[in-house]
Amino acid sequence: MKQKILTTSLSGLVGSRISELLCRYFEFENLSRKEGFDITNIDSLERVIAKSEADTFIHLAAFTDVNAAWRQKGDKNGACYRVNVIGTKNVATLCSKYNKFLIHFSTDFVFSGEKEGIYTEEDNPDPIEWYG
Numbered sequence: 505m506k507q508k509i510l511t512t513s514l515s516g517l518v519g520s521r522i523s524e525l526l527c528r529y530f531e532f533e534n535l536s537r538k539e540g541f542d543i544t545n546i547d548s549l550e551r552v553i554a555k556s557e558a559d560t561f562i563h564l565a566a567f568t569d570v571n572a573a574w575r576q577k578g579d580k581n582g583a584c585y586r587v588n589v590i591g592t593k594n595v596a597t598l599c600s601k602y603n604k605f606l607i608h609f610s611t612d613f614v615f616s617g618e619k620e621g622i623y624t625e626e627d628n629p630d631p632i633e634w635y636g
Contacts, residue, residue, distance in 0.1 A: 506531040508558040512543060512565035512595070518609060519564045521570065533558060537565070543591035546598070553598045561604045563595045570613070573635030584634040611636060 507530050514534040521533055533556060535541040535549070543549055543565055545555045553561070567573060567584040576582035580589075592608070599606040613636035614629040629636070 507560075508533060508556070510535065510553065510556050510558040510561040512541075512563050513537070514564065515565060516608075519562075522562065535565075543594055544586045544596045549594050550598050550601075553602050553604065559603075559605055561564075561595065561599050561606050563592065563606060563608045565591060565595075566609075566611075570635050573633050577633040579634075582634070588634050592630065 509530050509540070510533050511519060511522075512535050514523050514532055515536060515538060519534075534551075535543065535552060540554075563577075565587065565629040567587040569584075573588075576584045579585060596606060596608070598604075612623065613633075614631050615623050615636070616629060616630040616632050618630075619627065
């Protein structure tokens with residue numbers, strides 16, 4: 505029997521590759537926007553997480569249009585803020601509440617780009633807009 509893993513956006517670029525490489529070992533339960541699922545709706549997200557037997561949640565969902573994200577800078581009603589900030593907060597909050605191990609994929613846009621040299625995992629995030 506395969507271990508179950510909850511995911512978001514398994515049909516995206518990164519998610520489809522993860523699925524391709526690991527489908528022999530894991531059973532993925534995908535929460536997809538294409539199927540009408542919305543991570544910004546904490547109530548519907550909680551219903552799924554609460555009843556899922558999965559111990560792990562891989563969060564891949566994101567608003568990825570960098571130019572549109574820049575135009576939405578400071579707009580907390582925009583799709584970028586709702587998905588990347590509120591949606592991710594909902595996932596993290598509920599994974600903690602239901603004791604799910606959370607794997608979150610991100611971007612180097614979490615950093616401002618002003619550091620001299622290479623960023624590492626120990627550097628503090630300093631995003632300049634909602635994409636990061």
